Amino acid sequence: MDGQGGAVPGTAWTPGAVARMLGVSPTTLRTWDRRYGLGPSSRTSGNHRRYTTEDLERLRRVVAGIAKGLAPAAAAATALGDPPPPEPPPGAAEPGDGGPGIGxxxxxxxxxxxxxxxxxxxxxxxxxxxxxxxxxxxxxxxxxxxxxxxxxxxxxxxxxxxxxxxxxxxxxxxxxxxxRGVPFPDERGRLAALLSCAPDEQHVLPLEALGAALSERGATWRNLGARLPALALLDAVDKLRPASVVVWAHREDIARQVPLDELVDRFDAVVTVGGAGWGAVTTPPGVVRPTSVEDAVRVVLEATGR
Missing domain, CATH: 1.10.1240 (Methyltransferase, Methionine Synthase (B12-binding Domains); Chain A, domain 1)
Structure with a gap:
């Protein structure tokens, strides 16, 4: 072992190396080990735990299952060859899957x-x-x-x-x-959401939160980031043809720079706006204003037919 998370030739990987290969955080790997028994099954001569090829393949199946919409518990059971756990009652959720409410x-x-x-x-x-x-x-x-x-x-x-x-x-x-430690789902079919800040908007963290929440639900997305010019947004929508477009603005003067009329007229995407900047702005018919990240996730999923 080279001490940098590389592979033991032909046999085993460190947790850090596996986390990087799967696109998940080491904390997530530890959680899956503790909850579902998906930890490393090999040890080095120095008694350090290592993931084998079989361990890695099981974890790949878990990640793929989550990307398809399975809860981690069900994805883990499937990867291990066990019957999936019973569905939770309405309103309940598994920790880490959109979670139980934080009291x-x-x-x-x-x-x-x-x-x-x-x-x-x-x-x-x-x-x-x-x-x-x-x-x-x-x-x-x-x-x-x-x-x-x-x-x-x-x-x-x-x-x-x-x-x-x-x-x-x-x-x-x-x-x-x-x-950003929440793994991206596999991209198949139409892009679910294109996220963008309004021109001159620098507060990108709310869009990152929305993107991570979408990843938890298996919905694909791309974030164009801060201070995106209006023409660049139109060009990106034209190229990617997403099911929904979400634009964030925290001030009214910034929100008014967004070409909402063109977005609505030219494309069949569900146009969604978020942030305090839209409070006094009259938007074209059909533009959706979610009230929270949770509500925005719902809008995006509905735009994809889910």
Whole structure:
């Protein structure tokens, strides 16, 4: 072993190497090991655990099953050759699959811990906390009940004190790291969603949260990022022909730069807008305004016929 996550010739891989090959986080691998028995089955002479080729193939089947819409528990059971677990009752969800709701007993301590870590500029701790929240509760619950309140509070503190914006920036970076650890589904058929900021809009994190939540549901997406010119958005929609287009703007003057009329008239995509900037903007008929990340996920899935 070279110590850098490479393969033991012909036999075994480190957890880090397997996480990179599958596009998942090491935390996710540990969770699957603990919950479903999908951990490494080999050991080196130094007693370090390693994934065999068979282990890796099982995990590939799990990732493929999740990308097709299976819950991780069902995907794991299928990969192991076991009967899938019974469907949960209506309204219930498996931890980490869009998660059970984060109750006050969980959300408040999580927010306090995140704020303390942000105050200390402890980005590694914030990264670990963000990954754990997504793994246990899913993107939507983590975003709505922990990440957003934390970022709002950090922004409030920075504005009140005239200092401290560095804590907000590091918290955003840690959350972004965790969101990007959610594996992308395989791209088959029509792209489900094309995400974009409005021209001059720099706040891209809400779109990253939406993208990660879509990945959890097996829906494909691409994010064009911040400050995208209007013409570039039209060109991208023309090339990709997605089922839906989601445009984010946090200020009215920025929102008004988006070519909504052209998007609606030229393409058959469901046009969706999000962010506070759209509050006073009159949008063309047919443009959808979700009220939350969860609502936006629903709109995108409905646009794909799901």
């Amino acid at each position: 006050a007993a969980d959300a408040k301590p999580a927010r306090r811990g995140f704020l303390r870590a942000a105050h200390r500029l402890d980005e590694p701790l914030m990264r670990a906390a963000a990954v754990d929240l997504i793994t246990r509760h899913g993107v939507v619950e983590a975003w709505q009940h922990v990440f957003t309140p934390v970022l709002v509070e950090l922004g409030r503190r920075a504005a009140a004190r005239g200092r401290g914006v560095e804590a907000e920036h590091l918290a955003s970076a840690a959350i972004l790291h965790a969101l």
